[in-house]
Amino acid sequence: MKGKAVFLDRDGVINMDHGYVYRPEEFEFIEGVFDACRHFHRLGYLLIVVTNQSGIARGKYTEQDFQALTEWMKARFASEGAPLAHVYYCPHHPDHGKVDERNCNCRKPRPGxxxxxxxxxxxTAENCIMIGDKRADMEAASAAGIGRRVLVKSGQSLSPSDLSTAHSVWPSIHEATRAILA
Structure with missing residues (x-):
């Protein structure tokens, strides 16, 4: 399979979603995330994070704060044998920040x-997997043509209509890994 990646939401998939986390001491990795990502990496998947970071537009933290945390997180993944190829982020929010950035194409559920x-x-989008904890993650993946959409319950509360946007639903990324690749 050529050109494949696992796209990962950050808060609620990689780390516990404590709200506007931007410092390493507040960042709590979800149990099993490194095992799962190592497994995907060994199978030839790139690991790419796609994360909405409205805390920047809301003034909760700066892009520099976010970048510092991201570099720390990338170093942890690399040291665990699961290097992240890239971290894409959306610093915008439709109700906060600069007016010309409020209708961006990068904020999930948009696929940017x-x-x-x-x-x-x-x-090749059809060869890729999206693992997220929100309906917006699944809607972005669908709009981008991602072949496999997986919701995990380690982040948000999910309604039946949220669950219907995914191909499968699991308690966390760790439990989903074997099933995704079966």
């Missing part, structure tokens, strides 16, 4: 970050 990853890395 996924489309950028597909383009930048020469991926």
């Amino acid at each position: 970050m996924l489309v950028a990853g597909i383009h930048d890395y020469g991926l």
